[in-house]
Amino acid sequence: MRSLIDIQELSTAEIDELLKIAQDIINNPAKYSEMCKGKKLATLFFEPSTRTRLSFEAAMYELGGNVLSVSSAESSSAAKGESVADTAKTISNYADIIAMRHPKEGAPLVASMNATIPVINAGDGGHNHPTQTLADLCTIYCEKGRLDNMTVGLCGDLKFGRTVHSLIAAMARYENVKFVLISPVELKVPSYVKKDILKQKNIEYVQTTELEEVMPELDVLYMTRVQKERFFNEEDYLRLKDSYILTPEKLKNAKPDLSILHPLPRVNEIAVAIDDDPRACYFKQVYYGKIMRMSLILKALEVL
Numbered sequence: 045m046r047s048l049i050d051i052q053e054l055s056t057a058e059i060d061e062l063l064k065i066a067q068d069i070i071n072n073p074a075k076y077s078e079m080c081k082g083k084k085l086a087t088l089f090f091e092p093s094t095r096t097r098l099s100f101e102a103a104m105y106e107l108g109g110n111v112l113s114v115s116s117a118e119s120s121s122a123a124k125g126e127s128v129a130d131t132a133k134t135i136s137n138y139a140d141i142i143a144m145r146h147p148k149e150g151a152p153l154v155a156s157m158n159a160t161i162p163v164i165n166a167g168d169g170g171h172n173h174p175t176q177t178l179a180d181l182c183t184i185y186c187e188k189g190r191l192d193n194m195t196v197g198l199c200g201d202l203k204f205g206r207t208v209h210s211l212i213a214a215m216a217r218y219e220n221v222k223f224v225l226i227s228p229v230e231l232k233v234p235s236y237v238k239k240d241i242l243k244q245k246n247i248e249y250v251q252t253t254e255l256e257e258v259m260p261e262l263d264v265l266y267m268t269r270v271q272k273e274r275f276f277n278e279e280d281y282l283r284l285k286d287s288y289i290l291t292p293e294k295l296k297n298a299k300p301d302l303s304i305l306h307p308l309p310r311v312n313e314i315a316v317a318i319d320d321d322p323r324a325c326y327f328k329q330v331y332y333g334k335i336m337r338m339s340l341i342l343k344a345l346e347v348l
């Protein structure tokens with residue numbers, strides 16, 4: 045099996061298959077409870093994480109497999125100066141699959157080139173986060189019953205938000221999906237994402253700084269946290285961190301069937317008062333994330 049470093053490596057048919065398996069896991073969890081018996085997942089997380097690491101680990105346990113875990117760079121040989129390549133070669137002797145998060149863009153790719161087992165990118169710097177995108181796609185699909193014909197608003201830190209880059213790459217492949225990119229001028233979507241995906245595929249998009257103005261058009265609103273850890277100076281972060289705070293008031297003109305997503309962790313971008321709004325999907329998204337990681341592990345290990 046192959047590694048998964050970038051969501052673009054999956055064909056639309058493969059994404060559809062992962063979604064189909066996810067539906068079956070939801071409906072028949074018992075059928076899957078021993079499918080990875082005797083297999084081991086190594087989670088190598090060199091950056092903070094709650095959801096993604098535990099989601100991978102819960103996914104493996106729910107498939108009957110086992111988990112080996114490195115939860116910080118400080119507690120691993122990376123602190124002694126070991127290269128990603130050497131770590132990948134080493135872990136290949138212990139586990140059947142690796143999920144890796146790393147602050148350096150491209151580190152999981154390097155790991156995949158040196159490991160003899162599949163490597164899943166669990167987030168590399170401000171670059172990509174394909175398994176969060178699988179969670180996002182499953183959420184949108186389960187909420188809307190489709191992945192095409194919709195207007196998707198992405199709001200917040202579109203520059204450093206890796207989940208945003210991967211989600212645009214994935215949604216851009218479906219028919220008649222339009223993007224509304226809402227961010228401060230300093231945190232716009234990187235030009236490579238616009239050039240290589242949106243412009244290259246001739247996809248309709250607008251860029252704006254005003255969330256409320258575009259609210260009535262949106263079918264999906266994907267809120268994101270300003271990525272503090274990627275800023276070079278604190279002053280800029282403090283100035284930009286509260287650029288968008290979604291409140292019930294701001295949803296007044298939103299569609300009744302809007303789906304509000306957020307990859308989490310939330311800092312201040314969505315008022316807690318919205319959590320009980322039926323349009324809030326961000327905690328369901330956490331559930332779908334685990335299910336899609338189960339689906340991916342099954343395919344990566346060629347169990348299915």
Ligand code: NCD
Nearest residue numbers: 095096167207269307308309
């Ligand atoms: C995201 C990430 O790590 O990029 N979190 C996650 O994996 N669910 C989003 C974020 O940290 O803001």
